[in-house]
Amino acid sequence: MKKVTIVIAIFIIPLISLSQVKKYEYTPKVKNRIEIKNLLGEISLKNSGGNTIVVESDFNIDKPERAEGLQLMGAAEDNTELGINITEENGVVRILGATKKVKDYKYSISVPKGIVVNLDYHSPFTSDELEIESYEGSLEIKTLSANVKLTNCTGPFTVNSVSGNVEAIFSSVDQDEPTSLASVSGLIDVSVPSSLKATIQLSNITGDIYNNLDLVNASKEKDDSRSKGLDEIKHSGGGEYALNGGGQKLLLKSVSGNIYLRKK
Amino acid sequence: MKCEEVKINLPEYIDGKLDMNTNVLIRKHIDNCESCREIYTELNAFLKFTGSFKEIEPPSGMKDEFLQLAELEESTSKTRTLIIPAWIKVAAMIIFVFGTFAAGYFTGSEKGENEFVMAEMENLKQQVLLAGLRDYSGPQKIEAVYSLTATGQSNDELVNALVYTLNSDKNVNVRLAALNVLSGMINTNTQVRNELINSLTVQENPLLQISLIQVLTESGVKEARDKIENLSNNEKTDQNVKEFARDMVKTII
Numbered sequence: 048m049k050k051v052t053i054v055i056a057i058f059i060i061p062l063i064s065l066s067q068v069k070k071y072e073y074t075p076k077v078k079n080r081i082e083i084k085n086l087l088g089e090i091s092l093k094n095s096g097g098n099t100i101v102v103e104s105d106f107n108i109d110k111p112e113r114a115e116g117l118q119l120m121g122a123a124e125d126n127t128e129l130g131i132n133i134t135e136e137n138g139v140v141r142i143l144g145a146t147k148k149v150k151d152y153k154y155s156i157s158v159p160k161g162i163v164v165n166l167d168y169h170s171p172f173t174s175d176e177l178e179i180e181s182y183e184g185s186l187e188i189k190t191l192s193a194n195v196k197l198t199n200c201t202g203p204f205t206v207n208s209v210s211g212n213v214e215a216i217f218s219s220v221d222q223d224e225p226t227s228l229a230s231v232s233g234l235i236d237v238s239v240p241s242s243l244k245a246t247i248q249l250s251n252i253t254g255d256i257y258n259n260l261d262l263v264n265a266s267k268e269k270d271d272s273r274s275k276g277l278d279e280i281k282h283s284g285g286g287e288y289a290l291n292g293g294g295q296k297l298l299l300k301s302v303s304g305n306i307y308l309r310k311k
Numbered sequence: 312m313k314c315e316e317v318k319i320n321l322p323e324y325i326d327g328k329l330d331m332n333t334n335v336l337i338r339k340h341i342d343n344c345e346s347c348r349e350i351y352t353e354l355n356a357f358l359k360f361t362g363s364f365k366e367i368e369p370p371s372g373m374k375d376e377f378l379q380l381a382e383l384e385e386s387t388s389k390t391r392t393l394i395i396p397a398w399i400k401v402a403a404m405i406i407f408v409f410g411t412f413a414a415g416y417f418t419g420s421e422k423g424e425n426e427f428v429m430a431e432m433e434n435l436k437q438q439v440l441l442a443g444l445r446d447y448s449g450p451q452k453i454e455a456v457y458s459l460t461a462t463g464q465s466n467d468e469l470v471n472a473l474v475y476t477l478n479s480d481k482n483v484n485v486r487l488a489a490l491n492v493l494s495g496m497i498n499t500n501t502q503v504r505n506e507l508i509n510s511l512t513v514q515e516n517p518l519l520q521i522s523l524i525q526v527l528t529e530s531g532v533k534e535a536r537d538k539i540e541n542l543s544n545n546e547k548t549d550q551n552v553k554e555f556a557r558d559m560v561k562t563i564i
Contacts, residue, residue, distance in 0.1 A: 076319060080448075163448040187449040187482060205449035205484035209517055209549070224450035225457070227484035231517045231551050248491075252525065252555070296457065300487065302521050302551060 067107075071127040073100045077138040078159060084167040085122060085144035086131065088152045089174055092164065092182045095157035100140065106130040106152040121146030129154075147172060158184060168193050185224065194233070202226040208233050212304070216311065220245060225296035234304035237297070241310040244294030248287045254301050258308040262288035312340045317347050325355050449482040456488045460495075470496070474506045478513045486519055494526040504532060511538040517549040524552075528559040536563045 075081075081100065083090070088104075095101065106129045108119070119125040123132035125145040130152065132143045142156070150172060158164055165187040168177050173193050179186070181199045188195055190208040197204065197215040203224035206213050212233040220226070220243055228235050239245065239260070246265065249256055266287045299306050317340050323329050324337050341348045447455075456476065459469065470493075477489040490510075496503040507527060514520050520542060527535040542548050543556035 165449075185448045185450055187484075189483065203448075203450035205453070205482055207483040207487075207516075207518060209551075221450075223454075224448070225453045225488075226450065227453055227488065229484060229487060229518050231521065231549070250522075252521070296453075298453070298484070298488065298491075300518070300522075302518070302555070 068103050068105050069107075069129055071102045071129050071131075071133070073102075073133050073135075073140065074098060075100060075135055075140050075159075075162075077135075078162050079138040080163045080165065081140045081142060081156075081158065082165045082167070083142045083156070085149075085170060086142065086154060086168075087144055087147060087150035087170060087173045088154055090166070090168075090177060090179075091153070091155045092179050092184075092186075093155060093157045094181075094183055095159050098159050099157075100133075100159065100162075101157040102127065102129055102131065102133075102142070103155045103157075104129045104131075104152055106149065106154075108148060119145060121148075150174065160184070163187065168195075181218075185221075204228065212236070217243075219243075220295065220297070222295045225298060227298040227300075229298075229300040230304055231302045232304055233301065234307065235299050235301050236307040236309070237299060238309040238311040239290075239297075242291065244291045245297050246287060246289055246293045246295070247297045247299065247308070249306060250298075250300040251302075251306055253303045254305040256306045256308070259310055260290055260308050262290055262308075265289040265293060312336045314340075314344060314347055317341070317344075318350060321351055321354055325351075449485050452476070452480065452482065452485045453488040456485070456492055460492045467502070470500065470502055470506070474503075474510070477506075478510055483516050483518055486514075486516075487522060490519065490522055490526065494530070497526065497530045497532070504530075508532060508535045508538060511535065511542065517552045520548070520552045521555050524556055524559050528562055531563075533563055536560060539563075 075098075078098070108130070110119075119130065121144075123143045123145045126132050126134075130145050130149045131154070132141075132145050134141050134143075161184075163185040166177070166189070168188065168190040171191055173190070175192075176194050176196065177188065177190060178196045178198070179200060182197075183201045185202075186197075186200075186204045186206075188204065188206045190206075190211045192210045193208070194212040195206050195208060195214070197206075199216060199218045201219050202215075202217065202221040203226045204215070205227045206215075206229070207227075208230040210232045211230060212235075213228045213230050214236040215226075215228060216238040217240065220239060222244075228237070234254070241260065247260075247262065264286060299308075317337055320329065320333070320337065324334065329337070341351050456473065460473075473489045473493050477486050477493060480486050480489070490507075493503050493507060497507060507523060511520070511523055511527075514523060524535075524539055524542070527539070539556050539560050543553045543560065548556075
């Protein structure tokens with residue numbers, strides 16, 4: 048019996064290590080900001096209760112024997128064994144993809160409370176989708192063509208993209224700071240709780256706007272005596288609308304994409 | 312103790328939040344190191360100065376956040392991480408980015424005090440950066456842009472600060488917010504008008520280029536025509552921008 052179990056164990060262990068998730072922990076000296084750049088693979092963010100940034104990934108590259116004792120170097124040196132380079136300077140923690148090969152792997156990053164995350168997903172080589180779920184905290188995201196989907200998040204966010212779509216489903220909306228979502232040709236689709244108090248600014252050039260929230264036109268009144276008693280049908284340059292009396296700002300802009308506003 | 316370590320811990324040292332040993336080490340270093348001593352003196356004065364602002368009420372929620380962070384700080388004594396309360400950062404940022412206008416607005420505009428503030432501000436910028444107060448988030452900067460202009464006054468310093476933000480902030484959404492605010496002033500302020508025309512040559516992001524072209528053409532700024540045409544003819548310009556520029560140029564007679 049013993050022999051059998053030992054033999055089975057020897058076979059099982061290598062199988063597990065093939066899809067092993069590796070972890071790297073970094074404790075920032077200053078809890079301020081994380082800048083993630085050139086991390087082309089799938090990224091997910093989690094809230095962490097502690098003080099440590101934890102990166103988990105299935106990154107795995109067969110290191111040739113000759114590379115024993117040497118570190119992988121690409122755009123930056125891999126100092127974590129996860130294909131990424133982590134450094135900290137002047138209160139900013141920088142997480143850089145060390146090589147283009149990170150594109151094929153997944154990265155899950157746990158972020159301590161109170162840290163702003165800046166995600167530069169602007170490379171043409173990134174994955175097509177950037178999906179962040181159930182994250183509470185300030186995010187700054189930039190993409191080129193990748194779509195951004197933020198589900199069950201609170202914001203505040205700034206998201207800008209050239210051709211990517213931006214979808215945000217808010218569980219609640221941060222009331223201290225505004226959220227700004229902008230895309231040139233991508234669509235913007237936002238769902239908010241219908242009880243939310245917000246001031247929504249819409250800006251759109253050739254796209255259309257669709258809505259089922261109870262919005263009240265709050266645009267600054269122009270000095271036009273002829274318009275007294277008439278409803279405004281079109282407002283140049285986009286409009287400002289109050290939801291439930293108004294509140295923190297939600298700034299939505301697309302040049303040629305449509306904008307969709309929904310009750311959650 | 313090394314200078315780098317001392318500088319990072321200065322705000323906590325000033326607030327008296329460090330343990331005895333570290334206090335002694337920092338004190339010793341400051342006594343012997345002129346550059347750190349200078350920074351300490353300036354930062355001390357600056358933090359006392361910001362502490363005297365009564366008008367800046369921390370946004371609700373931020374004060375709670377600070378208290379929570381303070382508790383967290385006490386419970387994790389092993390790793391000492393520097394946590395600067397968020398609302399102090401925002402207040403300091405308002406002063407730093409928007410300079411004397413904001414400082415004057417918040418302290419009440421007595422001339423003598425304003426002049427002191429102007430000189431001190433220039434000096435302290437560097438030290439504020441070092442204290443790690445410079446990295447404000449995109450959303451925080453957008454909030455600052457809107458709340459400062461909510462006063463309804465537009466003077467030179469405010470316009471300069473907004474133009475600076477429009478032309479050089481790293482965050483596209485922040486630049487868009489600055490443009491939004493500036494576009495409200497285009498018909499009443501010549502400086503704004505000229506700066507917006509000029510910004511066409513500075514912007515490289517398609518969202519900003521298109522928004523600028525829209526603002527300028529809708530406000531009938533004919534002087535912008537040449538620059539808009541250049542953009543549409545330039546090979547490097549994004550296709551969306553080129554098309555938009557071409558269409559809009561037709562509306563400028």
